[in-house]
Amino acid sequence: MPETQPPIDVSRLPLAEIEAAIAERRRPPVERWNPAHCGHSDMRIDREGRWWHAGRRIERDALVRLFASVLRREPDGSHVLVTPAEKLDIEVEFAAxxxxxxxxxxxxxxxxxxxxxxxxxxxxxxxxxxxxxxxxxxxxxxxxxxxxxxxxxxxxxxxxxxxxxxxxxxxxxxxxxxxxxx
Known part of the structure; x- marks a missing residue:
């Protein structure tokens, strides 16, 4: 699935354009999705910000960005990956x-x-x-x-x-x- 929104590169834009890009950014409405909890994703984000699945590091930046787009922090401080149909726990060691x-x-x-x-x-x-x-x-x-x-x-x-x-x-x-x- 190709990315529909390229990453915002702050090194190439003046701040006014960065702010405009932030304002125009469309994100999935994860805060409105409330599906049933389905278990654990077998994923974790280590202290250095590296994403892992089933003990193997996720190397593709586009895949990390995709998962990050559906990442949500719950009121109890835990993190989940959420879609309209499912919610899976993800372990976060420090910051997501x-x-x-x-x-x-x-x-x-x-x-x-x-x-x-x-x-x-x-x-x-x-x-x-x-x-x-x-x-x-x-x-x-x-x-x-x-x-x-x-x-x-x-x-x-x-x-x-x-x-x-x-x-x-x-x-x-x-x-x-x-x-x-x-």
Whole structure:
């Protein structure tokens, strides 16, 4: 099944175009689907954001994006893959998605930071998609309670931005996000 929506590449677009692409993005309405629970998918997302099925790593990015499009976090914190017809558990070791790139425009209080996700989506860090600390690591809170952690090179880029401020943190979309555990 070919992808109908190409991934949003934050490295190639100005922030205004990234925001327009985010707004135009069509997602399956997983929050409205309530099928019967069918069991476990035999899938897991490890701490490094790698997807696995039956003990074998899923190598195809397009397949990961497809599964991510029907991923939902339940009120109890568990994760499921959901379609109109079935709901299957999926184990998530830390965060369901990964930030793979940043796009930064402006500086200081006027700075805005867009993130590219391994799901093919993008987000702008701000009040609606805040940067949080969990287990001493930054994560971005996304739609429906999903979270995205940072790939190591992107984390270092974020840390460099944060260390330029006292206390360490980043500005994005008019909000300051403290980047420390306390």
């Amino acid at each position: 998605l990964r930030v793979t790139a940043l796009a930064i425009e402006g500086d200081g209080e006027g700075q805005r930071i867009a993130v590219q996700l391994n799901s093919g989506e993008a987000a702008v860090i701000g009040p609606e998609t805040p940067l949080l600390m969990r287990e001493d690591l930054p994560v971005i809170a996304l739609r429906g309670g999903l979270e995205a952690s940072f790939e190591r090179p992107v984390y270092y880029e974020l840390a460099e931005l944060a260390l330029a401020n006292d206390p360490p943190g980043i500005w994005s979309a008019g909000t300051f996000f403290l980047l420390s555990a306390s």
